[in-house]
Amino acid sequence: MFQKASLLLLVATLGLLSCSKDPISDLSNEESLVYITNHDKSANFSQYKTFSIVDSVLIVENNRTGTSLDDIDKAIIERITTNMESLGYTYVRPDKKPDVGINVTWVTNTYLNVYSQPISSYYGGYWGGGFGYPSYYSYYETSESSWLISMLDFKNPKTSPTGKTFDVLWDAQIRGSGIGDLNLIDKMADSIFGQSGYLKIK
C-alpha cells in the first residue's frame, strides 16, 4: 500500500514539475519591446551641430548584409530624423560633412541549438549493459531580430593604418517580439531618444 502511495506521489511530482507557465503571454506588442541605449560617457555632445542619416536600412543576417527600404524602414528613418532635429541637431546631406552620422541596422541572428536525446543512456542504464547506441542529437534553430541604431563621430575621425575609423558615440538596440510592427515605429524611435537626455544640445 505504501509503495502505491509513493508511486502516486512521484507521479504527482512529475505532474507539478511539468506544468510550465508562460507569464508573458499577455504582453502586448508594445509591452514586449525592450530599449537598450549606451553612450560614450566621455563624449561632449554640445560640440556636434549637424547630422546625417543613412538613406536605407542596413540588413545584417548571419554575416550577410544588404539594404532595404520598405515602409517600415522609411518610417524609422523619418522618425529618427524628427527626433534628432527636436534635440537641436541640423540635418545635412551626407556629402556636406555632417558632425555625426546615424546608422540604422536590422540585425537577425540565427542560433543553432543542439540537444542530445537521452535514449541511449536510459536504456543502457535500465538493462545494465547498454546496447552501444550512438548518441542521438537533435537540432533546432532559433533566431532573433533587433533594430540597432548607432551614432558615429564624423567630426573626430581616428586614423589607423587601415584607414579612417569613427567612434560610436551612442547606440540603441530595440528588441522584443513587437519590433516589426509598423504602428509602433514612432514609439520606438521616440523611446530610444527619450531615455537619452544627454543627447540634447538645444
Add this chain to the structure above:
Amino acid sequence: MKKIIIVALFLAGIAPAFAQDKPKLYTLASPFERYTHYLATARFMGAVPLGSFKDNYIDKSSFQNFSLSIEWVLRNSPLSIGGEIGSTYFEKRIPRAVYEGEEGAISAVQTRTLSQYPVELFGNYHFLPRTSTVQPYVQLSGGVSILDYTLYYGSLASQEQKVRPKYGIGLGSKFLFKKDGKFGADVRVKYDGTSFKHEYIEKGVSSVNGSIGLFYRWW
C-alpha cells in the same frame, strides 16, 4: 414463555448490530490509535512574500501553490514524520521603466517570476492525543528547493536555476470528519525560508503561507 425469552435475548444480541454497522464484540481502540499509520495530505496554499524578497523583488501574494505530503504517525508517540513536495509560484508585472546599469539604460516592462519546487522532510508534534478529532500540531521541516528565477524584460528572459537549502516552521491542525474516520481537513500556517542570492534577491526567499488541505489516513 421460555421461547419468548430466548427470542428476546437473541434480538438483544442482534439488534445493536443493526443499529451500529459492526458488532462490537470487544472494546478495542481504533487501529489508528494502536498502530503506526500513514497519512497523506494534499494542500492548496496562499503565500505572502516577506522581508527583502518582498521589498526588492515581488511583493504580490500568490495563490498558485500546492503541495503533497505523506507521513508516518508514530505509535505511542505524539510525533509524526514525513516528506512533502510542492510547487510555489510568485509573479509580478512592473510597468515600463528605465533601468540604468553598466551595460547602459534598459527600458522595459519587467515580469518578475520565481518558481520553487520544495522537497522536504518534516516532523510534527501533536498536542492532543490522536483519539481527538481536532489535532493541533507544530511542524519543523527542512530540505531543498528547486528554484527558477526568471526575470523578463519585455519578451526577453534572463533565467537562473538553482537547488538551494530551505527550511520551514509551521503551526496547524488536523480535523477529522468523523471520529476514527479516514478523511479529514488540515489547516496550516507555515513560514518558509530558502537560501538564494541572485540579482534582485539578496537575502534569500522568505514567505508565510496559509494552506487548507485534505488528508486520508490508512494503516
